[in-house]
Amino acid sequence: MARHRSPSGARPVPDEYDAAPHASAPSGTHRLPAPPSPSLHVRAMAFAVAGGALVAAGQTLVSAHGDLGVSDDPYAKLAQNAMLPVTDPVQSAAASAAPATSANAIGGDQLGNSFTLPALDERSEVDVASLVKAAGIGEEMQKRTSMIRAALAGGAPEAVLDGSTAYVLPTDGRFTSGFGARWGVTHYGIDLAAPIGTPIFALTDGVVEESGPASGFGMWVVLKHPDGTHSVYGHINRSFVGVGQKVRAGEEIAEVGNRGQSTGPHLHLEIWDAAKNKINPLPWLRARGIDVTSTGTGDGPAD
Incomplete structure (x- = not known):
């Protein structure tokens, strides 16, 4: 502690903080104001420190009194209680064993005996x-x-899904001729009339x-599909794809023309099965959700 000696050699006067807790202040001296009341946070800290001191004191008593389990010394019992762990209710809930009937701590008998999550009833399940x-x-x-939108993104007039496969109406044209005998010969496809340059x-x-x-056909495009079938696009004006190129449903591959043996601009569409036999496109398309006859029927350009 700091002490100050007077020039006359008188005994040093103690600082204010060296005075006894309850000693009266010497006449003529000035006291410091009393410290403010501790806040709730400070009190909580003081309580925690006091709790730690109690546990520490208990540990000291354990050392002094030996085995607390058999001792009748009241101080030893107090130390023993201070050192016992408090049961964590969250850990109790997670334990697979039966819940404890009481907590091994002071006030532990006020804790719930078990913590369990509510089970869903049948309706909730x-x-x-x-x-x-x-x-x-x-x-x-x-x-x-998303698949339908992708198939329509190139401008196809209609798109459908058959399972996980997209199909589109191949062009925006008018149905004019079907599959079968015509003018003494077999017509192996269907015709969709449209102006030259209409996208296919x-x-x-x-x-x-x-x-x-x-x-x-003058010019054509033939596509092979994953199931082994083929689609044939005849009398086209221009092709926009090359051999070996992969295309997606709805992708523009050509445009309607009037090349070859044709009486007017139209798309001649054929469907071949996996063995390349030419089959009627109408039922094949309908089975997949495409009906080209809804675009109109009647006389029109043909090959």
């Missing part, structure tokens, strides 16, 4: 299952919607197998 199913349906609908779109995903000049 059904509701959760319904929500999960609805979420799955929503994701599937979003996926299908890939019916579905495929790989270009032919593109360019073709006998009778």
Whole structure:
């Protein structure tokens, strides 16, 4: 402690903080104001420190009195109680064993005997299952919607999904002629009349197998699809794809023309099966959701 000696050699006068707690202040001296009341935070800290001191004191008593489990010394018992752990209710809930009947701590008998999460009733379980199913349906609908939009992105007039495969109406034209006998010969496709330059779109995903000049058709494009079938686009004016190129449903591959043996501008469309047999396109398209006859019927350009 700092002390100050007077020039006359008188005994030093103690600082204010050296005085006894209850000593009266010497006459003529000035006291410092009393410290403010401790805040709630300070009190909480003081309480925590006091709790730690109690545990520390208990540990000291354990050392002094030995085995507290058999001692009758009241101080030893107090130390023992101060050192016992308090049961954590969250840990009790997580324990797989049966819940304890009491907590091993002072005031532990006031804690709940068990902590468990409420179980879902049958109705709630059904509701959760319904929500999960609805979420799955929503994701599937979003996926299908995205596929339709992709198929229409190139300008195709119509697109549908058959399973997970997209199909489009190949051109915006008028149905004028079907599959079968005509004028003494067999007409192996269908005709869709449209002005020269009208876009022609890939019916579905495929790989270009032919593109360019073709006998009778003037020019054509042939696509091979993943299931082995082929689609044939004849009398085209121009082709925009090359052999070996992969195309997607709705991608523009050519434009309507009037080349070859043709009485007017139109798209001649054929469908070949996996063995390259020419089949009627109308039922094949309808089975996949495309109806070209809804675009109108009647006399028109043909090959």
